[in-house]
Amino acid sequence: MKPFSDLFELSNGVNADKASYGQGLPFINVLEPITHSHLYGPEITGQVTLPEAIAVSYAVRRGDVLFNRTSETQDEVGLAATYLGTELVVFGGFVIRGRPTGQSFDPVYSGYALRAPIIRSQIIPMGQGAIRANIGQQNLGLVVAPVPPLPEQRAIATALGDMDALLGGLDSLIAKKRDLKQAAMQQLLTGQIRLPGFDGEWSRTELKQLVLIPITDGPHMTPRFYNSGVPFLSVNNLVDNRIDLTDLRYISKVDDQIFAKKCKPRVGDVLLGKAASVGKVAIVEEEFDFNIWSPIALVRANEEIHAKFLYYQLLSTDCVGQISLLTNSSSQGNIGMGDIEKLQISYPEREEQTAIAAALSDMDAELAALEARRDKTRNLKQVMLQELLTGRTRLIEPASKVIAVDFSAKPKPAAVQQPAAGTHNWAINEAVVVAVLVKQFGSEQYPLGRKRCTKLSYLMHRHVEHVAQGYLKKAAGPYNPSVKYKGPEGIAQKNGYIRTHSQGKFAGFVAAGKIAQAEGYFEKWYGADVLAWLEQFRYKSNDELELLATVDMAVEDLRRTGKPANVDAVKSVIHDNPEWEAKLEREIFSGANIARAIAQTRELFH
Structure with a gap:
């Protein structure tokens, strides 16, 4: 254990005149040590113009530790950030620079170690000041650190x-x-x-036409609260679009029975903040006994609208905009029950x-x-x-x-698609790909069909390997018949990764009991980011996927022959293929849609 006075040469930063700020050298002020443990340069947003001699005196080197001298709260005074950048930066008068006196600290380590509880527990009590907490070099020098x-x-x-x-x-x-x-x-x-x-067409009507009972709210009075009893929710309990039970008030069972005559939430009810935090939304998803106060409106969906769908609509840009327009301009803001009833809701069957x-x-x-x-x-x-x-x-x-x-880097093709020799062949690889796509994009209600799975696998291989081998120009777009006829689908089913399933008019594949094994292989071969990348296609229609995959395949043909990829050239490729020619008669393959798809392929793959 060593005191800071032995580990660092401590000094306060520069105080320049007001006109010097806004341009010049990067300038470390209070906010950077409070916010960051390590500073590399881009985090430093302030600038100051200083004479060269002064800039040298207040320069920050790699490995220097910066402590904020002052803070609005005592808990944040004296936080440390180590500078790991290479450009010339300076530090301000509300910051203390700790320049290591020897080789006691690894710079990266110090950024963590000097914010640790064993250090903070010493610094926080040293903070002084009635309005702002402050710490000086003398007190900071008394702090001891394990080395x-x-x-x-x-x-x-x-x-x-x-x-x-x-x-x-x-x-x-x-x-x-x-x-x-x-x-x-x-x-x-x-x-x-x-x-x-x-x-089919969507309908649009006022919210009051879609409720089972009139929209209501909790009591407009302040009840007596207890340490236990029936939970009594207000808008502070609607957090991140969910009911939050961490900060509860309780009312008596007797009061709850009285309030229940007007309002008593149940599973499926949607709760909408109408005062103070207007527009907060949550849905009652579990059965438990509670009641609500007047700042919350209760919306109970009728048979015409699904409660969870209504919940999401109230969170939509459309409804948020309506609520904003209808909210009055009082100090806290509120929306009246009559205005809530007038909200326009769009909905399909x-x-x-x-x-x-x-x-x-x-x-x-x-x-x-x-x-x-x-x-x-x-x-x-x-x-x-x-x-x-x-x-x-x-x-x-x-x-x-x-x-x-x-999670941000693209998988490297060599590392992903070329595992050690002899570990698995193409058929096993594609069996795993098919299985994981089925798990990710299929469900019991909507099994993943072969055509959709094929388009997703095509796009995945284009993303990972930059080429999609084995795919032919077929009527439904790029299609690899080998997946069906040469093993992968059969392997995936035989290994217990997937199974065939029908639900009404939908038929395809769903995940089976051993899908976790396939997911393990996929994670090892491809990594987590590939599925995250594919998520952008989840709600694309089959026609949209066919358009994108077909246009991409045509663009690749043109690229290989050195021809420009424009709408006329892509149409020519489609027209010249007997399997594809009929596509040009469909609206989805209009010139405007092909142009849009060309732009998207460039963004995705080039």
């Missing part, structure tokens, strides 16, 4: 860095999934894109509503699983920080036991 050998520091830094990479990958994947869901909501809830097997709600629910479930995984990973990182940065657990070898997953 393990450099090889162990590097091992710890690698382990924690890998955890950060994993968390960053999960954050990136979650963001992608959220974007995909938002796009799916916009397309599915407006009828811009229809799920396979559905057509009940069967399509059910399918749309199921599709969006699946996306929500996937997001929830990823978020839970991220939360567990964050908790694990905190445990690692506590164990590794206090010496309770020692890393003997300078290597991480955490496997970093890069």
